[in-house]
Amino acid sequence: MLTIKQKKVLDFIETYTQKHGVAPSHEEMRKHLKLASVSTVNHYIKILQDKKYINREKNAVRSVEIGKKDEIINIPFRGYIAAGQPIEAIEEYETIPVPRSLFQQGELFALGVKGDSMIDEGIFDGDTVIVRKQNTVEDGETAVALINNNEVTLKKIYREKNRIRLQPANPKLKPFYVKEVIIQGKVISTFRNLEEQELKSGKIKLNNIYRSDCVEFMKSMDENSVDLTVTSPPYDDMRDYKGYSFDFENIAKQLFRVTKKGGVVVWIVGDQTIKGNETGSSFRQALFFKEIGFNLFDTMIYQKTPRGAVGSNKTYWQTFEYMFVLSKGTPKTINLLKDRENKDARDGDSGTKRLSDGSLLKLKRAGYSKYGRRTNVWEYLIGRGHSASDKIAHEHPAIFPEKLVQDHIISWSNPEDLIFDPMCGSGTTCKMAMINKRNYLGCDISQEYVELAKKRLGK
Ligand SMILES: C[S@@+](CC[C@H](N)C(=O)[O-])C[C@H]1O[C@@H](n2cnc3c(N)ncnc32)[C@H](O)[C@@H]1O
Structure with missing residues (x-):
């Protein structure tokens, strides 16, 4: 299945190639599709290649070719159908790719079923x-x-003497009869998204990743059920997450509802600079969390090594994001990491000192352990070979380091606790929860990222 954005990229490659006889360059694709960077273009090309829509000679310029036309066909998704309901308006961009080999003949369309x-x-x-x-x-x-x-309506059709019977396939429902009917088509196949079924029936399964808008997803979660959330939302339209919108205030309110008393939310976010002016969205979000009842327990810094530095030539290199540690009341679990090497480490000792009246005063000199409590600035190497221990993760454009998530999981939760990521992308939080013997729940609005996260977790 192609997302709207992926389809736009494919369409552009196709029309450009038809017009010019060669494929567009990466820079032309970036400009035309208004993508953030050439690496984002690469990201889309890789997906289209993996899904066999295009072929590409490795590292060659303008080497993208549209794949064989007969492999996949896009059929229009014409809205939803339910007993007695009209089909909703057709959205131009909504198509469903299906393998041509499965559906060889005829004109096809797809409908979502309600009821x-x-x-x-x-x-x-x-x-x-x-x-x-x-x-x-x-x-x-x-x-x-x-x-x-x-x-x-979607029904089984039976012709009777002077009428037509429209028969539901549900013993609880009665057939109805009409004099005339216009058949629009015959159902030849059904697709089901099992996770969406679970969501609808309100039966969210632990240790699973769902495709959903996170506000809708959290609405179907129990209140006071999550021990720790570690998440990094899209911020300031910095990256292209397939055009999905981001409803911060409702996300924050739902997070408060689903978090247990004493539970923690780690919200990892930065700010964009627009014409020399930082947006300050991070601060506004932190203050909004406070307004709705969260305690701003700590404002921590995620320091990326200089490899992650960005900035104009008029500013110092920007190398960090905020990690707002928010708690519902006082955090119920605090396991501070003590891995900062202590230069003054020494054993404690004791001795005596004779006082002027001849008596002996016992003295005790405190020791300093080899490792002390960390500061609240955490530094991680990022990029390939550092952020993730697997390669699959890098198919997502904005992962956070596995180690960073693990450090928060250890700090603010215990084994068996429920760890949540409402915008889980490649599934880093879920993966680290699983490795650290916690339960997890993840959700992302993009089907493609959900599939990626599941692949990463070996599901
Ligand atoms: C910064 S990325 C998260 C990356 C993740 N931390 C990782 O390590 O892979 C933000 C994610 O939020 C998702 N997203 C955006 N809007 C969303 C929404 N309304 N509901 C759920 N997910 C959403 C995007 O698809 C994207 O994968």
Whole structure:
């Protein structure tokens, strides 16, 4: 399946190649598609390549070729269908790619199913059905039927003496009868997203990653259920996350609702500089968290090594992000990391001193342990070979280091606790929770990142 943005990239490569006889350069793609950097272009090309939409000669300039046309076809997604409901407006960008080999003949379209009138045919609420356009079906076949001129319904069709029976495939529902029906197509296949089914039925399973907008996802979570959230939201439109919007205030409110008393949220965020002026969004967010009841327990710094430095030639290199440690009341778990080498380390000792009256005073000199408590500035090497112990993670454009997440997990949670990341991207938080014997829940709005995260966790 292609996201809207991926499809735009593919369309551009295709039209450019048709017009110029060669593929666009990375820089032309970056400019035309308004992508942040050439590495973002590379990111999309890799996805399109992996999904076999394009072929590419390694590292060659303008070497992208549109893949064989007959491998994948995009069919229009024409909205949702439910008993008695009209199909909603068709959104131009909504298409579903399907393998041509599976659907060889006819004109096809897809519909999202609402309701449970066809459950005995294995078609459930939330499924997507693939429909072949045709104006007749055999008795007993499942069809998209237009009745009363403007209502579209999904039913089994039976012709009776003077009428047509529209039969639901659900024993709880009665058939209904019409004189006339216009068949719009026959259902030839059904796709199901199991996680979306679980979400809808309110049965979120622990140790799983879901595709969902995080506000909607948190609404279906129990209140006071999360011990620790470690997350890094998209900030200041710095990167292109496929055009998904970001509803900070509702995310913050839902985070407060789902966090246990004494639970912690680590919110990792930076600011963009626009025309020499920093946005200050990070501070505004921290203050909003306080307004809605969180305690700003610590403002920590995630210091990236100079490799991560960015900035104009008029400023010092920018190399850090904030890590706001927010707690619901006082944190219930605090396991401070003590791995800072102490230069003054020495053993304690004791002795005596004779006082002027001849008596002996016992003296005790305190020792300093070899390692002391860390400062609240944490420094990590970033980039390939440093941020993640696997290669898959780098298919996401903005991962945070595994070690950083692990350090927070150890600091603010215990084994068996529930660790959450509402915008989990490549699944770093979930992976480190799993390794550290905690339960986890992750969600991301992008299906592609959810698949990536699952692959990373070996799911
Ligand atoms: C900075 S990235 C997180 C990267 C992650 N920490 C990692 O290590 O891979 C932000 C993520 O938020 C996701 N996102 C954006 N808006 C969202 C929303 N409304 N609900 C859920 N996820 C969202 C994006 O798809 C993106 O993967």
